[in-house]
Amino acid sequence: MDQVKRKAKPPEVSIELVEDQLSISDLNDLCDATDAAIDAGGGFGWVELPARDILERYWQGVVTMPARKLIIGRLDGAICGTAQITMPPNNNQAQAHAAQLNSIFVAPWARQYGLARMIVEHAEKVARDAEFKVLNMDVRETQTAAIALYEGMGYVHIGSHPFYANVSGEYIAGRYYYKVIDPQ
Numbered sequence: 483m484d485q486v487k488r489k490a491k492p493p494e495v496s497i498e499l500v501e502d503q504l505s506i507s508d509l510n511d512l513c514d515a516t517d518a519a520i521d522a523g524g525g526f527g528w529v530e531l532p533a534r535d536i537l538e539r540y541w542q543g544v545v546t547m548p549a550r551k552l553i554i555g556r557l558d559g560a561i562c563g564t565a566q567i568t569m570p571p572n573n574n575q576a577q578a579h580a581a582q583l584n585s586i587f588v589a590p591w592a593r594q595y596g597l598a599r600m601i602v603e604h605a606e607k608v609a610r611d612a613e614f615k616v617l618n619m620d621v622r623e624t625q626t627a628a629i630a631l632y633e634g635m636g637y638v639h640i641g642s643h644p645f646y647a648n649v650s651g652e653y654i655a656g657r658y659y660y661k662v663i664d665p666q
């Protein structure tokens with residue numbers, strides 16, 4: 483009998499700004515994706531896996547904080563990556579034009595689909611819509627994939643910090659970047 487050859491369906495990818503509380507299944511997916519990224523050594527600051535309730539409270543807190551915006555990426559409906567925009571406090575009028583782009587990660591199982599680029603592009607749009615002109619960001623120098631991503635998207639390296647992070651007792655240098663997202 484002839485074998486029927488089935489083509490794998492290409493994965494569906496989508497990006498969105500989170501504007502409401504996360505549903506229980508989204509929160510679970512987000513915590514699973516975070517766990518997987520921390521396990522793979524790139525957990526945007528987390529070095530050891532936090533307890534599940536701590537991680538859940540962390541993400542619920544991010545969504546409710548007025549100074550943060552959370553952008554998520556989905557692969558076939560499941561949250562698999564994020565970025566955050568941290569806005570300056572009201573007293574910082576001199577830097578009211580600049581926000582921080584941080585906490586970017588994609589779970590290992592969802593990498594190489596172009597999701598991180600789409601998440602960062604969407605974060606830039608969200609920041610522009612909120613009338614920011616500049617995004618600042620920083621990254622450990624060991625995160626070479628992230629560095630290639632940011633430099634490929636026009637982030638300008640402005641300096642390095644030799645004592646940027648400490649992982650298991652070892653200092654790791656960090657790189658600082660900015661990008662003008664709205665030149666007007």
Ligand SMILES: CC(C)(COP(=O)(O)OP(=O)(O)OC[C@H]1O[C@@H](n2cnc3c(N)ncnc32)[C@H](O)[C@@H]1OP(=O)(O)O)[C@@H](O)C(=O)NCCC(=O)NCCS
Pocket residue numbers: 519523524525526584585586587588589592593594595596597598599600620621622625626627628629630631632634
């Ligand atoms: C960096 C990271 C977010 C990339 O996610 P991704 O969804 O696989 O990235 P994309 O598929 O969108 O790739 C976009 C670009 O990133 C760069 N890139 C991605 N993976 C790479 C790799 N393994 N090696 C080198 N460059 C890589 C490339 O420039 C790529 O562009 P190209 O496809 O035109 O070559 C992901 O590897 C990750 O989560 N790493 C750990 C966490 C981290 O380092 N976060 C940043 C700290 S703030």
